[in-house]
Amino acid sequence: MFHLSTRGQGMVEYGMLITLVALLVIALLVIFGTSLGNTYSGIINSI
Numbered sequence: 643m644f645h646l647s648t649r650g651q652g653m654v655e656y657g658m659l660i661t662l663v664a665l666l667v668i669a670l671l672v673i674f675g676t677s678l679g680n681t682y683s684g685i686i687n688s689i
Contacts, residue, residue: 671678
């Protein structure tokens with residue numbers, strides 16, 4: 643019975659880790675999104 647609760651705890655930890663990574667990616671896109679878009683547009687326009 644203890645084994646089942648630790649497996650569930652591991653799944654919750656993986657879920658929290660995935661959520662943290664997703665929030666980090668979203669925050670970085672909000673912060674750098676405009677400048678990255680402008681950079682890609684400049685590269686595409688120069689081709």
